[in-house]
Amino acid sequence: xxxxxxxxxxxxxxxxxxxxxxxxxxxxxxxxxxxxxxxxxxxxxxxxxxxxxxxxxxxxxxxxxxxxxxxxxxxxxxxxxxxxxxxxxxxxxxxxxxxxxxxxxxxxxxxxxxxxxxxxxxxxxxxxxxxxxxxxxxxxxxxxxxxx
Amino acid sequence: xxxxxxxxxxxxxxxxxxxxxxxxxxxxxxxxxxxxxxxxxxxxxxxxxxxxxxxxxxxxxxxxxxxxxxxxxxxxxxxxxxxxxxxxxxxxxxxxxxxxxxxxxxxxxxxxxxxxxxxxxxxxxxxxxxxxxxxxxxxxxxxxxxxxxxxxxxxxxxxxxxxxxxxxxxxxxxxxxxxxxxxxxxxxxxxxxxxxxxxxxxxxxxxxxxxxxxxxxxxxxxxxxxxxxxxxxxxxxxxxxxxxxxxxxxxxxxxxxxxxxxxxxxxxxxxxxxxxxxxxxxxxxxx
Numbered sequence: 001x002x003x004x005x006x007x008x009x010x011x012x013x014x015x016x017x018x019x020x021x022x023x024x025x026x027x028x029x030x031x032x033x034x035x036x037x038x039x040x041x042x043x044x045x046x047x048x049x050x051x052x053x054x055x056x057x058x059x060x061x062x063x064x065x066x067x068x069x070x071x072x073x074x075x076x077x078x079x080x081x082x083x084x085x086x087x088x089x090x091x092x093x094x095x096x097x098x099x100x101x102x103x104x105x106x107x108x109x110x111x112x113x114x115x116x117x118x119x120x121x122x123x124x125x126x127x128x129x130x131x132x133x134x135x136x137x138x139x140x141x142x143x144x145x146x147x148x
Numbered sequence: 149x150x151x152x153x154x155x156x157x158x159x160x161x162x163x164x165x166x167x168x169x170x171x172x173x174x175x176x177x178x179x180x181x182x183x184x185x186x187x188x189x190x191x192x193x194x195x196x197x198x199x200x201x202x203x204x205x206x207x208x209x210x211x212x213x214x215x216x217x218x219x220x221x222x223x224x225x226x227x228x229x230x231x232x233x234x235x236x237x238x239x240x241x242x243x244x245x246x247x248x249x250x251x252x253x254x255x256x257x258x259x260x261x262x263x264x265x266x267x268x269x270x271x272x273x274x275x276x277x278x279x280x281x282x283x284x285x286x287x288x289x290x291x292x293x294x295x296x297x298x299x300x301x302x303x304x305x306x307x308x309x310x311x312x313x314x315x316x317x318x319x320x321x322x323x324x325x326x327x328x329x330x331x332x333x334x335x336x337x338x339x340x341x342x343x344x345x346x347x348x349x350x351x352x353x354x355x356x357x358x359x360x361x362x363x364x365x366x367x368x369x370x371x372x373x374x375x376x377x378x379x380x381x382x383x384x385x386x387x388x389x390x391x392x393x394x395x396x397x398x399x400x401x402x403x404x405x406x407x408x409x410x411x412x413x414x415x416x417x418x419x420x421x422x423x424x425x426x427x428x429x430x431x432x433x434x435x
Binding site: 022025026028029032057081082083084085088117118120121122123124125 | 185186187188189191192202203204205241242269270273341394395397423
């Protein structure tokens with residue numbers, strides 16, 4: 001894996017120590033419980049299509065907000081009430097990538113989802129979660145190219 | 149939504165309401181089974197007393213792309229405490245995609261004493277019915293299963309090729325974009341595991357979701373379903389029909405609709421679906 005933001009690396013290192021599947025699932029459920037949908041100051045319903053994650057059946061949306069010269073804060077909405085994995089992924093991405101250098105965020109690979117959820121995901125679920133990571137990385141890439 | 153028995157289904161007893169499930173939570177002859185796409189859903193909370201049957205870990209072989217064999221099915225039934233007399237009731241996310249998938253696999257082993265909860269997890273949650281995190285443990289049973297029978301309700305690629313060459317009807321239950329072969333992914337995003345896009349020649353496009361009421365995931369009435377599959381697409385109850393999607397989960401939902409709700413007599417699910425057909429060499433594809 002190429003260089004990724006330190007907070008994400010630390011999180012994945014921590015997660016790799018959780019061998020027991022039930023414990024890992026419980027950890028991810030608790031992570032999902034910290035999910036907060038995008039603030040109204042950023043966007044309101046109906047959310048724009050341009051912020052919708054392609055291929056995500058949980059109807060996830062991503063926004064970026066510049067917080068420093070080279071850093072972004074990411075915001076998420078998950079419109080499917082049963083989209084618990086999407087909510088967990090949103091929390092992880094926000095807590096580990098918001099405030100990280102955009103150039104590093106742009107390098108986060110989509111297959112990081114397998115380090116989080118394991119390889120038992122369905123293809124559809126994988127597509128959606130990878131799409132969330134990819135959209136965050138794309139937003140960071142465009143931002144850093146614009147700043148470059 | 150009207151009562152299940154008033155919707156005109158050919159086999160209304162295969163579908164049970166959330167009320168029915170609520171009334172049978174303590175029934176030792178009933179085993180409630182949750183099957184989801186999202187692996188976090190069941191552990192987060194579920195219908196009290198429900199067990200989980202996971203499509204990857206419990207129903208699929210871990211090396212070869214195939215389902216479990218007789219021994220594996222017997223072990224699964226023993227684990228969830230079911231006998232051949234146990235009424236197994238499936239429910240799950242995605243308006244019962246995975247519940248129908250599990251139901252279909254159970255039929256490969258002849259466990260006909262099986263039902264699906266109308267509306268699945270979505271309806272149960274919307275009705276604010278009880279849920280908890282307790283993972284139940286049931287006494288292990290002795291279960292003797294027949295060998296898996298792939299002939300009647302499962303189609304393999306050679307069957308499908310023969311089917312196509314005979315101009316027999318197929319139903320593609322994927323989204324219109326998947327059916328048309330439009331690219332499903334943005335640049336830099338993964339594609340969906342098939343080298344070619346499009347659909348099997350002659351297949352009717354009927355996205356699976358047309359069979360349900362999106363507000364609560366319940367099935368449409370027989371009249372509404374007949375309007376789609378029979379009047380609009382011209383399928384007949386005695387037709388030899390093959391349904392497919394990407395890996396066979398959505399098409400098992402449509403298989404359930406055609407077989408039990410509309411009473412079609414000869415429907416098979418092609419579980420190889422587009423992830424197989426779209427990668428095969430020298431098979432016909434339409435766009």
